[in-house]
Amino acid sequence: SMRNLPSDLEEAARTTGASIWQVSRDVTLPMVMPALIFAASLNVLLGFETFGIPLVLGDPNGIMVLTTYIYKLTTLFGTPTYQLMAVVAVVLILITLPLVWMQRRLLRNARKYVAMGGKGARVSTLKLGKSGQIIALSTIGFWLFVSVGLPIGGITVRAFVDAWGEGVNLFDQLTFANFDHLLEVPSLIRGIVNTVILSVVGGAVAVGIYLMVGLAGHRNWGASNTLLDYIVLLPRALPGLVIGLAFFWVFLFVPFLTPLRPTLVSIFVAYVVVGLSYGLRLLQGTLLQVAPELEESARTTGATIGRTWKDVVIPIVRPGLAGAWALIMIIFLREYATGVYLMGAGTEVIGSLMVSLLQTGAMNTIAALSLISVVLTGAGLALALRLGAKIHD
Template sequence: MPRSWLNLAILLALLLLVALPLLFIVLQAIFPLLSEGRWSGAFSALPRLLNDSELVPMWTGTLKIGVGVALCSLIPGLLLGSLRGLFRLPGAALWDLLLVVPFLTPPYIAALSWTLALQRNGYVQQLTGINFDGLLFSASGMMLVMTLNIFPVIYFAVSRTLLSNGQRLASVARVHGASPWRAWWHITLPLTLPALAGSLLLAFTMAIDEYGVPAALGTRAHLTLMTVGIEQKLGDWPIDLPGAASLSLLLSMVALAAWLLQRRLSQQEVTTQNGKPSAYEGIQAGIWVCPMLLLFGLTVFLAVVLPLSSMTLSGLLNTLSGGLEWSNLSLRHFSALFSAQGEALSAFSTSIGLALAAALLTGLLGFLVATRVSEGKSRGLAWLDGLALLPAAMPGVVIGVGLILVWNRGFWPVTPYNTLVILLISYCCLLLPWPVRYVSGALRQLSPALESAARVHGASRWQALRWVVLPLVAPALIAAMMMVFAIASRELVTSLLLAPAGSQTVALFIWRQFEQGSVGDGMAMATLTLVATLTLMALAQRLLHRQQH
């Protein structure tokens, strides 16, 4: 295939996946009668939106939660990340793996697990007699739950930055009389500022994009965030497409601004004079090793052990009303998942099939985009790269709204709407940045001379990609595809908006089990799903480790 045709095919795929949904959101927000096929009444929905009494509380609540989660994530992320990057931490690899768990746990499952643990007569009250119901169902409770899921983003950014650039300059400062605090403040902290600022903005973006925690806790906390407000405009009768599109556009603008700023800060580097990073083994902690381990252990207990214990225990209890008694333990909820008469097996197979297809499609498109963008710095290639990474700044609820506006139209001769294909499209759009990022990072480590040598010896462009480039970036590509598979298999918000009637995914099954009061079946499914996700993550890390060594 000629290069121009390849560029056209990639651009067409990105336009259909990314640009078209965003365009229809903008058009629907401007022309409220677009759903009826009319272009009249431009901006006529704007006064109604601005006069909506819920708009200001939604905006202020969303920004308050976003800023609060970012600042709260900064405390454990910076503290633990600095300790991990500066000192020789016993069992460092194990702590890293444990701190990945909150990030991989679906936020809505974490919120439901915390609900069962801290609500009135929950597990904590049964064991200790203390009732945390008032704390959980509040703005502070929502920020706490979201912080425990998001802070690993800052932790890994800080710790990896310190591990990669070493502390030679700080050690030199110490030799010349600087105190540990002064060396950290004037040398170590500036080295981490770009990564710290970027991860802080990423935490803010993830918080305002989140749907599961606000949906699970917001009603009882009397707090409605933007993502929930958008879903309500689509789910409650009468359906308000212009309102949903307008809110989606406003939320996307804030998320996109934060994301662009985060990308710019992440690209800034502070280097030593020779510009070469050095390996760093860390300082001996001495008498501080026990406090360090205690701090890591307390964090893991709060962020990992408590919610996962609540989740697993809920799946093992015969009935929640029976309480924490040995006689109340049962495996019936797990066995019910594999019953031929149940819906769980169908939901699981649907999610596995969609996730596998999404991993394959995003892997192929991501590989093509990354390899094409790596070949030059033209404006056209920059547009390809920007379109491919744009979904990283688009909340899942916005992608869902955009796909509804695009494909729920009478003028299409064939439409994927109300079929499982629309879910596949949404997963591909939402998760395409993963393969693009992973493969781009791997390509930056390869010498262009390798492909050139293959071309000089008679290989065509496709043969060079197939036999030289692809094997070298395969570990990163496979790792990215595993991440896509893991995330797509439990994606909630787009599934809620787009799933066709009569179809269920794992996320929908769990959500609806809670709505129907079948908590045990839902948590049993959540436990099995998380085990599968962690297994895939472990495989992905192993492949990345193999590539780096």
């Protein structure tokens, strides 16, 4: 949203004598408010459905959340605890409904967020002073070191050693055996290949689906769009374990879907539903910034709605499509809870494999898979950024 914001709005504020901080606070921040509201609502729901981090860090210390509680009960009794899953789903849905209502209320007057008219492009006109640059770069650098450098560094080291702990000389434990083991186990190789296919190809197909859904609700402020807003966020409110189990039973008991259960199609469909709120909200935040006059001009020349979308709206939001694909690709790469119940011979993915390996204590293999996942994510981001640069050119 910030990238798509034309610089003339900020330039106008600067010509009146406003400082860069005032421009950021009074112009840039309000104009990207839809994206901020969408992100805030998604992050609230993400907190409810997070599974992997509480399982690894909280469970050994006796700290449980809803998702790990459901998983442990299922593991303990050997069968899914449907009644508890149903209660959790209802509670989270009740939390989601007022959240969507508040979001729609905040975005009621969407026209004030329009930023892309007939002309206008993002140009680097706002520059921080020397002291501001030092403060900003120091803050960003420290945050990146703590949140990115340390975790990835730890994963990288752990992937290349066969022992880890106090008093262990890591240089004496360096080895490639962890990766050699991956090549010896067919299910692990299939998991890596399946993850790449689902994230890269499946992510691109998912973005196309989300774009069609987003365009269907574009400029539509009636009851159908209200219903769409609620439907989009409800799946995200449910833990991935619940969604994965639900799709497992759908593909198991619906006759014409049963042949698809042992294939990647079942996981792809579940992933599309899980990523719907992220992808659609990202695209909607971009679509809201397109001035309606552009579409009205095309309609007055006799263009159909489909032609208007094809020749006007989609070319303008194309950079947003690259960003959406990058986000969905990462979501599909890291998704693990949804595939726990859908995983079978031939449908393994990295995330679900790591969850199953965690129960056996195979930390060497988990570290190697984690590093591969990090590398795949980095490669996908680099590709998406390069694609985005070409689109802007």
